Amino acid sequence: MKFSNPSCGPRSASELTGQRCFVRVTGTQGARFVEFEFAIGDPALAVELVMQFDQFREFCACHSASHLTPEEGARIDYERMKWRYGAPGIDH
Secondary structure (H helix, E strand, O other): OOOOOOOOHHHOHHHHHOOOEEEEEEEEEOOOEEEEEEEEOOOOOEEEEEEEHHHHHHHHHHOOEEEOOHHHHHHHHHHHHHHHHOOOOOOO
């Protein structure tokens, strides 16, 4: 997948949906690839993607994606763990 126009014009997910886009880096593969989650609207509902670093930077610019902070990522992980292993919706 190659994004030739950094501004992406009408292809931008944020422009098409009217919602904010989010990225969360989850790892790297060697020095070539970045693993990340991409979400539109709700950072907790994301797809996992892998791209080369330069493609990732262009992808983020194209979709005006906000990078989640480590604290925001930890909250999402906590909620996912509650759904997977415990009682969802209970604040501890």
